[in-house]
Amino acid sequence: MTAPANRRAARFRGEAVIDFTVDDLREVAPGEVRLRVDVCALCGSDKRLLAGGSAVVPGHEIAGTVVATGDGTSLPVGTRCIVYIPIFCGACDQCLRGQTNRCLRLRELIGWQRDGGFADVVDVPERCALPVPDDIGQDVAVLGLDTVGTAAHGLRLALRTQDEPPRRLLVVGCGPLGLGVVAVARAMGVEAVDAHDPHPGRLALAERLGAGTRVDLESENQYDVTVEVSGAAPARAVAQRVVVPGGAVLALGESNDPYTMPATPRWRRTDCFTVRSFYFPLAEVEGNWDLLRRCGPALRDVLAHPVTLPELAQAFEEFVAGDLLKPYIVSGAPA
Structure with missing residues:
Protein backbone atom coordinates (compact mmCIF):
# COMPACT_ATOMS: atom_id res chain seq x y z
CA MET A 1 0.00 0.00 0.00
CA THR A 2 1.60 3.28 -1.15
CA ALA A 3 1.50 6.18 1.32
CA PRO A 4 0.47 9.51 -0.25
CA ALA A 5 2.91 12.42 -0.47
CA ASN A 6 0.28 15.07 0.17
CA ARG A 7 -3.27 15.36 1.39
CA ARG A 8 -6.39 17.32 0.59
CA ALA A 9 -7.98 18.77 3.72
CA ALA A 10 -11.11 20.77 4.52
CA ARG A 11 -10.69 24.09 6.29
CA PHE A 12 -13.57 25.64 8.21
CA ARG A 13 -13.22 29.43 7.94
CA GLY A 14 -16.35 30.30 9.91
CA GLU A 15 -19.82 31.43 8.85
CA ALA A 16 -20.34 28.11 7.00
CA VAL A 17 -17.40 28.71 4.64
CA ILE A 18 -15.42 25.57 3.77
CA ASP A 19 -12.46 25.51 1.44
CA PHE A 20 -9.75 22.96 0.73
CA THR A 21 -5.98 22.97 0.87
CA VAL A 22 -3.45 20.51 -0.52
CA ASP A 23 -0.70 20.02 2.06
CA ASP A 24 2.65 18.26 1.76
CA LEU A 25 2.96 15.44 4.26
CA ARG A 26 5.92 15.10 6.61
CA GLU A 27 7.22 11.79 7.86
CA VAL A 28 4.92 10.13 10.37
CA ALA A 29 5.95 11.10 13.91
CA PRO A 30 7.27 8.46 16.32
CA GLY A 31 4.45 6.66 18.10
CA GLU A 32 1.91 7.66 15.44
CA VAL A 33 0.24 6.04 12.44
CA ARG A 34 -1.11 7.57 9.23
CA LEU A 35 -4.61 6.49 8.19
CA ARG A 36 -6.29 6.78 4.84
CA VAL A 37 -9.70 8.13 5.81
CA ASP A 38 -12.27 5.59 4.60
CA VAL A 39 -15.26 7.15 6.40
CA CYS A 40 -15.65 10.36 8.39
CA ALA A 41 -19.19 10.93 9.61
CA LEU A 42 -20.65 14.36 10.31
CA CYS A 43 -21.69 15.06 13.89
CA GLY A 44 -24.08 17.68 15.24
CA SER A 45 -21.26 19.16 17.31
CA ASP A 46 -19.37 19.92 14.07
CA LYS A 47 -21.94 22.64 13.41
CA ARG A 48 -20.23 24.78 16.04
CA LEU A 49 -16.96 24.62 14.09
CA LEU A 50 -18.80 25.27 10.84
CA ALA A 51 -20.19 28.50 12.31
CA GLY A 52 -17.17 29.66 14.29
CA GLY A 53 -14.28 28.30 12.26
CA SER A 54 -11.49 25.95 13.31
CA ALA A 55 -7.72 26.19 13.57
CA VAL A 56 -7.44 22.47 12.75
CA VAL A 57 -9.04 20.12 10.23
CA PRO A 58 -12.37 19.05 11.80
CA GLY A 59 -13.98 15.61 11.69
CA HIS A 60 -13.93 13.26 14.67
CA GLU A 61 -15.95 10.17 13.68
CA ILE A 62 -13.25 8.43 11.65
CA ALA A 63 -12.68 4.94 10.27
CA GLY A 64 -9.51 4.48 8.28
CA THR A 65 -6.77 2.16 7.10
CA VAL A 66 -3.10 2.37 8.13
CA VAL A 67 -0.95 3.48 5.18
CA ALA A 68 2.26 4.48 7.02
CA THR A 69 3.73 4.19 10.51
CA GLY A 70 6.19 6.08 12.67
CA ASP A 71 9.03 4.70 14.74
CA GLY A 72 8.04 2.70 17.81
CA THR A 73 4.69 1.51 16.45
CA SER A 74 3.45 -2.04 15.88
CA LEU A 75 0.23 -1.72 13.84
CA PRO A 76 0.82 -3.22 10.39
CA VAL A 77 0.12 -1.23 7.24
CA GLY A 78 -3.32 -2.28 5.98
CA THR A 79 -4.91 -2.49 9.45
CA ARG A 80 -8.45 -1.10 9.51
CA CYS A 81 -9.10 1.14 12.52
CA ILE A 82 -11.52 3.53 14.11
CA VAL A 83 -10.09 6.63 15.76
CA TYR A 84 -10.54 7.17 19.49
CA ILE A 85 -10.66 10.94 19.79
CA PRO A 86 -9.44 11.69 23.36
CA ILE A 87 -5.64 11.77 23.32
CA PHE A 88 -5.27 10.12 26.71
CA CYS A 89 -1.97 9.92 28.54
CA GLY A 90 -2.07 6.20 29.36
CA ALA A 91 -0.29 6.76 32.69
CA CYS A 92 -2.66 8.54 35.11
CA ASP A 93 -4.82 6.67 37.64
CA GLN A 94 -7.89 6.75 35.41
CA CYS A 95 -6.06 5.52 32.31
CA LEU A 96 -4.41 2.69 34.24
CA ARG A 97 -7.92 1.57 35.26
CA GLY A 98 -9.01 1.53 31.61
CA GLN A 99 -11.14 4.69 32.03
CA THR A 100 -9.34 6.54 29.27
CA ASN A 101 -12.23 8.94 28.62
CA ARG A 102 -11.59 10.27 32.14
CA CYS A 103 -7.86 10.88 31.61
CA LEU A 104 -6.66 13.37 34.21
CA ARG A 105 -4.26 14.94 31.71
CA LEU A 106 -6.63 15.13 28.74
CA ARG A 107 -5.92 18.27 26.71
CA GLU A 108 -6.69 17.39 23.09
CA LEU A 109 -9.47 15.78 21.09
CA ILE A 110 -8.86 14.70 17.51
CA GLY A 111 -10.89 16.92 15.21
CA TRP A 112 -11.09 19.67 17.82
CA GLN A 113 -7.61 20.65 19.02
CA ARG A 114 -5.76 18.42 16.53
CA ASP A 115 -6.36 17.65 12.85
CA GLY A 116 -9.24 15.28 12.21
CA GLY A 117 -10.80 13.30 9.42
CA PHE A 118 -12.24 15.72 6.86
CA ALA A 119 -9.17 14.96 4.77
CA ASP A 120 -7.67 12.22 2.62
CA VAL A 121 -5.39 11.07 5.45
CA VAL A 122 -4.98 11.75 9.15
CA ASP A 123 -2.11 11.09 11.58
CA VAL A 124 -3.07 9.86 15.06
CA PRO A 125 -1.26 8.40 18.07
CA GLU A 126 -1.14 4.63 17.68
CA ARG A 127 -2.96 4.21 21.01
CA CYS A 128 -5.93 6.06 19.49
CA ALA A 129 -6.17 3.75 16.46
CA LEU A 130 -8.47 0.89 17.46
CA PRO A 131 -8.30 -2.14 15.13
CA VAL A 132 -11.65 -3.17 13.65
CA PRO A 133 -12.70 -6.84 13.76
CA ASP A 134 -12.67 -8.59 10.39
CA ASP A 135 -16.43 -9.19 10.40
CA ILE A 136 -17.37 -5.49 10.77
CA GLY A 137 -17.22 -3.10 7.79
CA GLN A 138 -15.91 0.44 8.08
CA ASP A 139 -19.37 1.93 7.47
CA VAL A 140 -20.64 0.10 10.56
CA ALA A 141 -17.44 0.37 12.59
CA VAL A 142 -17.51 4.18 12.51
CA LEU A 143 -20.82 4.04 14.43
CA GLY A 144 -18.90 2.46 17.30
CA LEU A 145 -17.61 5.94 18.18
CA ASP A 146 -20.21 8.62 18.94
CA THR A 147 -23.39 6.84 17.88
CA VAL A 148 -23.02 3.50 19.67
CA GLY A 149 -19.96 4.04 21.90
CA SER A 277 -21.31 11.01 30.56
CA PHE A 278 -18.54 11.70 28.06
CA TYR A 279 -17.61 9.39 25.19
CA PHE A 280 -16.55 5.87 26.31
CA PRO A 281 -13.47 4.20 27.84
CA LEU A 282 -11.25 1.68 26.09
CA ALA A 283 -12.38 -0.81 28.73
CA GLU A 284 -15.76 -0.96 26.93
CA VAL A 285 -14.55 -1.37 23.35
CA GLU A 286 -14.97 -5.16 23.15
CA GLY A 287 -18.52 -4.89 24.45
CA ASN A 288 -19.22 -2.17 21.90
CA TRP A 289 -18.12 -4.43 19.04
CA ASP A 290 -20.67 -7.00 20.25
CA LEU A 291 -23.38 -4.33 20.30
CA LEU A 292 -22.42 -3.22 16.79
CA ARG A 293 -22.78 -6.76 15.50
CA ARG A 294 -26.35 -6.77 16.82
CA CYS A 295 -27.56 -3.29 15.94
CA GLY A 296 -24.92 -1.61 13.74
CA PRO A 297 -26.16 -2.64 10.27
CA ALA A 298 -29.72 -1.54 11.03
CA LEU A 299 -28.44 1.79 12.39
CA ARG A 300 -26.27 2.36 9.33
CA ASP A 301 -29.23 1.67 7.06
CA VAL A 302 -31.43 4.31 8.72
CA LEU A 303 -28.69 6.92 9.31
CA ALA A 304 -25.96 6.94 6.68
CA HIS A 305 -25.85 8.99 3.48
CA PRO A 306 -22.50 8.59 1.69
CA VAL A 307 -20.95 11.61 -0.05
CA THR A 308 -17.40 12.47 -1.11
CA LEU A 309 -15.01 14.98 0.44
CA PRO A 310 -15.51 17.62 -2.30
CA GLU A 311 -19.24 17.48 -1.50
CA LEU A 312 -18.64 18.36 2.18
CA ALA A 313 -20.05 21.90 2.03
CA GLN A 314 -23.25 20.73 0.33
CA ALA A 315 -23.53 17.85 2.80
CA PHE A 316 -23.29 20.29 5.71
CA GLU A 317 -25.91 22.53 4.16
CA GLU A 318 -28.36 19.63 3.93
CA PHE A 319 -27.29 18.33 7.36
CA VAL A 320 -27.93 21.69 9.06
CA ALA A 321 -31.29 21.95 7.27
CA GLY A 322 -32.26 18.52 8.58
CA ASP A 323 -32.47 16.93 5.13
CA LEU A 324 -29.61 14.49 5.84
CA LEU A 325 -29.39 12.71 9.17
CA LYS A 326 -25.84 11.32 9.13
CA PRO A 327 -23.74 12.18 6.07
CA TYR A 328 -20.72 9.93 5.64
CA ILE A 329 -17.70 11.40 3.89
CA VAL A 330 -16.27 8.34 2.12
CA SER A 331 -13.16 7.59 0.10
CA GLY A 332 -13.18 5.52 -3.05
CA ALA A 333 -11.87 2.56 -1.04
CA PRO A 334 -14.23 -0.31 -0.20
CA ALA A 335 -15.78 -0.17 3.26
Whole structure:
Protein backbone atom coordinates (compact mmCIF):
# COMPACT_ATOMS: atom_id res chain seq x y z
CA MET A 1 0.00 0.00 0.00
CA THR A 2 1.60 3.28 -1.15
CA ALA A 3 1.50 6.18 1.32
CA PRO A 4 0.47 9.51 -0.25
CA ALA A 5 2.91 12.42 -0.47
CA ASN A 6 0.28 15.07 0.17
CA ARG A 7 -3.27 15.36 1.39
CA ARG A 8 -6.39 17.32 0.59
CA ALA A 9 -7.98 18.77 3.72
CA ALA A 10 -11.11 20.77 4.52
CA ARG A 11 -10.69 24.09 6.29
CA PHE A 12 -13.57 25.64 8.21
CA ARG A 13 -13.22 29.43 7.94
CA GLY A 14 -16.35 30.30 9.91
CA GLU A 15 -19.82 31.43 8.85
CA ALA A 16 -20.34 28.11 7.00
CA VAL A 17 -17.40 28.71 4.64
CA ILE A 18 -15.42 25.57 3.77
CA ASP A 19 -12.46 25.51 1.44
CA PHE A 20 -9.75 22.96 0.73
CA THR A 21 -5.98 22.97 0.87
CA VAL A 22 -3.45 20.51 -0.52
CA ASP A 23 -0.70 20.02 2.06
CA ASP A 24 2.65 18.26 1.76
CA LEU A 25 2.96 15.44 4.26
CA ARG A 26 5.92 15.10 6.61
CA GLU A 27 7.22 11.79 7.86
CA VAL A 28 4.92 10.13 10.37
CA ALA A 29 5.95 11.10 13.91
CA PRO A 30 7.27 8.46 16.32
CA GLY A 31 4.45 6.66 18.10
CA GLU A 32 1.91 7.66 15.44
CA VAL A 33 0.24 6.04 12.44
CA ARG A 34 -1.11 7.57 9.23
CA LEU A 35 -4.61 6.49 8.19
CA ARG A 36 -6.29 6.78 4.84
CA VAL A 37 -9.70 8.13 5.81
CA ASP A 38 -12.27 5.59 4.60
CA VAL A 39 -15.26 7.15 6.40
CA CYS A 40 -15.65 10.36 8.39
CA ALA A 41 -19.19 10.93 9.61
CA LEU A 42 -20.65 14.36 10.31
CA CYS A 43 -21.69 15.06 13.89
CA GLY A 44 -24.08 17.68 15.24
CA SER A 45 -21.26 19.16 17.31
CA ASP A 46 -19.37 19.92 14.07
CA LYS A 47 -21.94 22.64 13.41
CA ARG A 48 -20.23 24.78 16.04
CA LEU A 49 -16.96 24.62 14.09
CA LEU A 50 -18.80 25.27 10.84
CA ALA A 51 -20.19 28.50 12.31
CA GLY A 52 -17.17 29.66 14.29
CA GLY A 53 -14.28 28.30 12.26
CA SER A 54 -11.49 25.95 13.31
CA ALA A 55 -7.72 26.19 13.57
CA VAL A 56 -7.44 22.47 12.75
CA VAL A 57 -9.04 20.12 10.23
CA PRO A 58 -12.37 19.05 11.80
CA GLY A 59 -13.98 15.61 11.69
CA HIS A 60 -13.93 13.26 14.67
CA GLU A 61 -15.95 10.17 13.68
CA ILE A 62 -13.25 8.43 11.65
CA ALA A 63 -12.68 4.94 10.27
CA GLY A 64 -9.51 4.48 8.28
CA THR A 65 -6.77 2.16 7.10
CA VAL A 66 -3.10 2.37 8.13
CA VAL A 67 -0.95 3.48 5.18
CA ALA A 68 2.26 4.48 7.02
CA THR A 69 3.73 4.19 10.51
CA GLY A 70 6.19 6.08 12.67
CA ASP A 71 9.03 4.70 14.74
CA GLY A 72 8.04 2.70 17.81
CA THR A 73 4.69 1.51 16.45
CA SER A 74 3.45 -2.04 15.88
CA LEU A 75 0.23 -1.72 13.84
CA PRO A 76 0.82 -3.22 10.39
CA VAL A 77 0.12 -1.23 7.24
CA GLY A 78 -3.32 -2.28 5.98
CA THR A 79 -4.91 -2.49 9.45
CA ARG A 80 -8.45 -1.10 9.51
CA CYS A 81 -9.10 1.14 12.52
CA ILE A 82 -11.52 3.53 14.11
CA VAL A 83 -10.09 6.63 15.76
CA TYR A 84 -10.54 7.17 19.49
CA ILE A 85 -10.66 10.94 19.79
CA PRO A 86 -9.44 11.69 23.36
CA ILE A 87 -5.64 11.77 23.32
CA PHE A 88 -5.27 10.12 26.71
CA CYS A 89 -1.97 9.92 28.54
CA GLY A 90 -2.07 6.20 29.36
CA ALA A 91 -0.29 6.76 32.69
CA CYS A 92 -2.66 8.54 35.11
CA ASP A 93 -4.82 6.67 37.64
CA GLN A 94 -7.89 6.75 35.41
CA CYS A 95 -6.06 5.52 32.31
CA LEU A 96 -4.41 2.69 34.24
CA ARG A 97 -7.92 1.57 35.26
CA GLY A 98 -9.01 1.53 31.61
CA GLN A 99 -11.14 4.69 32.03
CA THR A 100 -9.34 6.54 29.27
CA ASN A 101 -12.23 8.94 28.62
CA ARG A 102 -11.59 10.27 32.14
CA CYS A 103 -7.86 10.88 31.61
CA LEU A 104 -6.66 13.37 34.21
CA ARG A 105 -4.26 14.94 31.71
CA LEU A 106 -6.63 15.13 28.74
CA ARG A 107 -5.92 18.27 26.71
CA GLU A 108 -6.69 17.39 23.09
CA LEU A 109 -9.47 15.78 21.09
CA ILE A 110 -8.86 14.70 17.51
CA GLY A 111 -10.89 16.92 15.21
CA TRP A 112 -11.09 19.67 17.82
CA GLN A 113 -7.61 20.65 19.02
CA ARG A 114 -5.76 18.42 16.53
CA ASP A 115 -6.36 17.65 12.85
CA GLY A 116 -9.24 15.28 12.21
CA GLY A 117 -10.80 13.30 9.42
CA PHE A 118 -12.24 15.72 6.86
CA ALA A 119 -9.17 14.96 4.77
CA ASP A 120 -7.67 12.22 2.62
CA VAL A 121 -5.39 11.07 5.45
CA VAL A 122 -4.98 11.75 9.15
CA ASP A 123 -2.11 11.09 11.58
CA VAL A 124 -3.07 9.86 15.06
CA PRO A 125 -1.26 8.40 18.07
CA GLU A 126 -1.14 4.63 17.68
CA ARG A 127 -2.96 4.21 21.01
CA CYS A 128 -5.93 6.06 19.49
CA ALA A 129 -6.17 3.75 16.46
CA LEU A 130 -8.47 0.89 17.46
CA PRO A 131 -8.30 -2.14 15.13
CA VAL A 132 -11.65 -3.17 13.65
CA PRO A 133 -12.70 -6.84 13.76
CA ASP A 134 -12.67 -8.59 10.39
CA ASP A 135 -16.43 -9.19 10.40
CA ILE A 136 -17.37 -5.49 10.77
CA GLY A 137 -17.22 -3.10 7.79
CA GLN A 138 -15.91 0.44 8.08
CA ASP A 139 -19.37 1.93 7.47
CA VAL A 140 -20.64 0.10 10.56
CA ALA A 141 -17.44 0.37 12.59
CA VAL A 142 -17.51 4.18 12.51
CA LEU A 143 -20.82 4.04 14.43
CA GLY A 144 -18.90 2.46 17.30
CA LEU A 145 -17.61 5.94 18.18
CA ASP A 146 -20.21 8.62 18.94
CA THR A 147 -23.39 6.84 17.88
CA VAL A 148 -23.02 3.50 19.67
CA GLY A 149 -19.96 4.04 21.90
CA THR A 150 -21.29 7.22 23.56
CA ALA A 151 -24.83 5.83 23.77
CA ALA A 152 -23.69 2.56 25.31
CA HIS A 153 -21.41 4.21 27.88
CA GLY A 154 -24.14 6.60 29.02
CA LEU A 155 -26.67 3.78 29.27
CA ARG A 156 -24.26 1.59 31.23
CA LEU A 157 -23.77 4.37 33.78
CA ALA A 158 -27.51 5.05 34.03
CA LEU A 159 -28.42 1.37 34.39
CA ARG A 160 -25.83 1.01 37.13
CA THR A 161 -28.00 3.29 39.31
CA GLN A 162 -30.96 0.91 39.15
CA ASP A 163 -31.55 -2.08 41.42
CA GLU A 164 -33.10 -4.08 38.57
CA PRO A 165 -33.21 -3.78 34.77
CA PRO A 166 -35.53 -0.97 33.66
CA ARG A 167 -38.92 -1.96 32.32
CA ARG A 168 -39.52 1.31 30.48
CA LEU A 169 -37.03 3.75 28.96
CA LEU A 170 -37.75 6.97 27.06
CA VAL A 171 -35.43 8.62 24.54
CA VAL A 172 -36.16 12.33 24.01
CA GLY A 173 -34.59 13.50 20.74
CA CYS A 174 -34.10 11.21 17.73
CA GLY A 175 -31.06 12.62 15.99
CA PRO A 176 -28.21 10.19 15.24
CA LEU A 177 -27.20 9.81 18.90
CA GLY A 178 -30.81 9.44 20.05
CA LEU A 179 -31.41 6.74 17.45
CA GLY A 180 -28.19 5.13 18.65
CA VAL A 181 -29.61 5.09 22.18
CA VAL A 182 -32.81 3.44 20.90
CA ALA A 183 -30.86 0.72 19.10
CA VAL A 184 -28.39 0.13 21.94
CA ALA A 185 -31.06 0.04 24.65
CA ARG A 186 -32.94 -2.59 22.69
CA ALA A 187 -29.73 -4.56 22.10
CA MET A 188 -29.06 -4.40 25.84
CA GLY A 189 -32.44 -6.01 26.48
CA VAL A 190 -34.44 -3.08 27.88
CA GLU A 191 -38.02 -4.36 27.93
CA ALA A 192 -39.79 -1.34 26.43
CA VAL A 193 -38.06 1.58 24.66
CA ASP A 194 -40.14 4.62 23.66
CA ALA A 195 -38.99 7.68 21.73
CA HIS A 196 -40.12 11.23 21.13
CA ASP A 197 -39.06 13.81 18.55
CA PRO A 198 -41.03 16.70 17.04
CA HIS A 199 -39.73 15.73 13.58
CA PRO A 200 -42.06 13.02 12.19
CA GLY A 201 -39.39 11.61 9.88
CA ARG A 202 -36.97 11.03 12.74
CA LEU A 203 -39.72 9.51 14.84
CA ALA A 204 -40.48 7.10 12.00
CA LEU A 205 -36.82 6.02 12.00
CA ALA A 206 -37.00 5.37 15.76
CA GLU A 207 -40.03 3.21 15.08
CA ARG A 208 -38.08 1.29 12.42
CA LEU A 209 -35.48 0.55 15.10
CA GLY A 210 -38.15 -0.86 17.39
CA ALA A 211 -39.16 2.10 19.57
CA GLY A 212 -42.69 2.88 20.62
CA THR A 213 -43.72 6.36 19.51
CA ARG A 214 -47.11 6.95 21.15
CA VAL A 215 -45.79 8.84 24.15
CA ASP A 216 -47.52 10.76 26.92
CA LEU A 217 -45.28 13.76 27.63
CA GLU A 218 -47.41 15.26 30.40
CA SER A 219 -48.02 12.55 33.02
CA GLU A 220 -45.45 12.13 35.76
CA ASN A 221 -43.78 8.93 37.01
CA GLN A 222 -43.76 6.80 33.84
CA TYR A 223 -40.20 5.73 32.99
CA ASP A 224 -37.43 4.07 34.97
CA VAL A 225 -34.80 5.77 32.78
CA THR A 226 -35.17 8.82 30.57
CA VAL A 227 -32.45 9.82 28.09
CA GLU A 228 -32.38 13.44 26.91
CA VAL A 229 -30.42 13.77 23.69
CA SER A 230 -31.32 17.17 22.22
CA GLY A 231 -30.00 19.61 24.83
CA ALA A 232 -33.16 21.72 24.48
CA ALA A 233 -34.79 23.04 27.65
CA PRO A 234 -38.28 21.63 26.82
CA ALA A 235 -36.77 18.18 26.21
CA ARG A 236 -34.92 18.33 29.51
CA ALA A 237 -38.15 19.27 31.27
CA VAL A 238 -39.93 16.27 29.73
CA ALA A 239 -37.16 13.87 30.80
CA GLN A 240 -37.33 15.18 34.37
CA ARG A 241 -41.14 15.12 34.51
CA VAL A 242 -41.79 11.57 33.33
CA VAL A 243 -39.04 9.74 35.28
CA VAL A 244 -40.20 7.63 38.24
CA PRO A 245 -38.91 8.26 41.77
CA GLY A 246 -35.65 6.37 42.10
CA GLY A 247 -35.16 6.46 38.34
CA ALA A 248 -32.37 8.02 36.31
CA VAL A 249 -32.20 10.93 33.89
CA LEU A 250 -29.32 10.50 31.44
CA ALA A 251 -28.31 13.90 30.03
CA LEU A 252 -26.55 13.29 26.71
CA GLY A 253 -27.76 16.36 24.84
CA GLU A 254 -25.30 19.21 24.36
CA SER A 255 -26.29 22.84 24.78
CA ASN A 256 -24.75 26.18 25.62
CA ASP A 257 -27.52 26.70 28.18
CA PRO A 258 -27.02 25.65 31.81
CA TYR A 259 -28.56 22.37 32.89
CA THR A 260 -31.22 23.22 35.48
CA MET A 261 -33.50 21.19 37.74
CA PRO A 262 -37.17 22.05 38.31
CA ALA A 263 -37.99 24.26 41.29
CA THR A 264 -41.22 22.37 41.96
CA PRO A 265 -42.60 20.51 44.99
CA ARG A 266 -42.77 17.26 43.02
CA TRP A 267 -39.08 17.44 42.05
CA ARG A 268 -38.02 18.32 45.59
CA ARG A 269 -39.79 15.18 46.83
CA THR A 270 -38.36 12.88 44.14
CA ASP A 271 -35.38 10.60 44.61
CA CYS A 272 -33.62 10.62 41.24
CA PHE A 273 -30.23 10.08 39.68
CA THR A 274 -28.99 12.59 37.11
CA VAL A 275 -26.20 11.11 34.98
CA ARG A 276 -23.88 12.93 32.59
CA SER A 277 -21.31 11.01 30.56
CA PHE A 278 -18.54 11.70 28.06
CA TYR A 279 -17.61 9.39 25.19
CA PHE A 280 -16.55 5.87 26.31
CA PRO A 281 -13.47 4.20 27.84
CA LEU A 282 -11.25 1.68 26.09
CA ALA A 283 -12.38 -0.81 28.73
CA GLU A 284 -15.76 -0.96 26.93
CA VAL A 285 -14.55 -1.37 23.35
CA GLU A 286 -14.97 -5.16 23.15
CA GLY A 287 -18.52 -4.89 24.45
CA ASN A 288 -19.22 -2.17 21.90
CA TRP A 289 -18.12 -4.43 19.04
CA ASP A 290 -20.67 -7.00 20.25
CA LEU A 291 -23.38 -4.33 20.30
CA LEU A 292 -22.42 -3.22 16.79
CA ARG A 293 -22.78 -6.76 15.50
CA ARG A 294 -26.35 -6.77 16.82
CA CYS A 295 -27.56 -3.29 15.94
CA GLY A 296 -24.92 -1.61 13.74
CA PRO A 297 -26.16 -2.64 10.27
CA ALA A 298 -29.72 -1.54 11.03
CA LEU A 299 -28.44 1.79 12.39
CA ARG A 300 -26.27 2.36 9.33
CA ASP A 301 -29.23 1.67 7.06
CA VAL A 302 -31.43 4.31 8.72
CA LEU A 303 -28.69 6.92 9.31
CA ALA A 304 -25.96 6.94 6.68
CA HIS A 305 -25.85 8.99 3.48
CA PRO A 306 -22.50 8.59 1.69
CA VAL A 307 -20.95 11.61 -0.05
CA THR A 308 -17.40 12.47 -1.11
CA LEU A 309 -15.01 14.98 0.44
CA PRO A 310 -15.51 17.62 -2.30
CA GLU A 311 -19.24 17.48 -1.50
CA LEU A 312 -18.64 18.36 2.18
CA ALA A 313 -20.05 21.90 2.03
CA GLN A 314 -23.25 20.73 0.33
CA ALA A 315 -23.53 17.85 2.80
CA PHE A 316 -23.29 20.29 5.71
CA GLU A 317 -25.91 22.53 4.16
CA GLU A 318 -28.36 19.63 3.93
CA PHE A 319 -27.29 18.33 7.36
CA VAL A 320 -27.93 21.69 9.06
CA ALA A 321 -31.29 21.95 7.27
CA GLY A 322 -32.26 18.52 8.58
CA ASP A 323 -32.47 16.93 5.13
CA LEU A 324 -29.61 14.49 5.84
CA LEU A 325 -29.39 12.71 9.17
CA LYS A 326 -25.84 11.32 9.13
CA PRO A 327 -23.74 12.18 6.07
CA TYR A 328 -20.72 9.93 5.64
CA ILE A 329 -17.70 11.40 3.89
CA VAL A 330 -16.27 8.34 2.12
CA SER A 331 -13.16 7.59 0.10
CA GLY A 332 -13.18 5.52 -3.05
CA ALA A 333 -11.87 2.56 -1.04
CA PRO A 334 -14.23 -0.31 -0.20
CA ALA A 335 -15.78 -0.17 3.26
